[in-house]
Amino acid sequence: MKAWKRIVVKVGTSTICRSDGTLNLRKIERFARILTDLKNEGHDVILVTSGAIMVGAHKIGWGRRPATMAGKQAAAAIGQCELMSIYDRYFMEYGSTTAQLLLTKDVTENEEARRNVIATFQELLKTHAIPIINENDSIATEEIVYGDNDTLSAVVACLCNADLLIILSDIEGLYEADPSVHPEARLIPVVHDLDAVINAAGGSHTENGTGGMVTKLHAVSIAAKQHIPVIIASGEDPHILYDISDGHQRGTLFEIGDAQ
């Protein structure tokens, strides 16, 4: 990762929350420590985080992810506060300043708004703050919604001109087929041709995950347009970020050629 100076790390709901919606504080604390360490080693670090809806639903006492749009939007408004307050506290403990950016599709598709967001990212990274991004779920309507944070993380990687996008998930990487259906499927370590693996991707099987591998490969295709490599790896142990940083092969690396 030495050559990858600017990195965007995406963590999914299943990585930072338990299935009941409580936050896995030990894991978040480790992410805050390791991401701060990587920043101090000279990386520009941007975090894209999911979890607002689950955290909010738990705080309200709903017990499960809401099914209605209004329910999700209310839960996200409550959960985003909680999420950010926890991140801020842990990152501050290790000496990092965090900055919250909540994006919707219209912001990045309108030329002027897009320029503003890019300038904001540049300014924040100059100050060595760690931008923490989520979708602005509470105000997003069908027309302006990304709908999943895998896609959002690739858009953010493009906006920041990142050198690498790391998508951390509840699984080690892309397998030849969905291992929950095909337990014999093997992990694919490197992908150069997205078309060759597109049929391997299935949806999510967890109650809290959004999109499964389909949205992750969509994210890869967005990042590829700007020649940004993507690693999909397990978020079970945040230490994996050091392994990647030290140049060890982890998960699936996507380096898509020009033709894609």
Ligand SMILES: Nc1ncnc2c1ncn2[C@@H]1O[C@H](COP(=O)(O)OP(=O)(O)O)[C@@H](O)[C@H]1O
């Ligand atoms: N080919 C595949 N390789 C690996 N995982 C796959 C594949 N196809 C579908 N999946 C599913 O995608 C899930 C990861 O996506 P998701 O549930 O959305 O998690 P996250 O919250 O980390 O985004 C895996 O747990 C797995 O069930």
Ligand SMILES: N[C@@H](CCC(=O)OP(=O)(O)O)C(=O)O
């Ligand atoms: N923006 C939503 C998460 C959407 C999403 O893509 O979730 P996930 O599949 O867990 O990365 C939230 O904060 O709850």
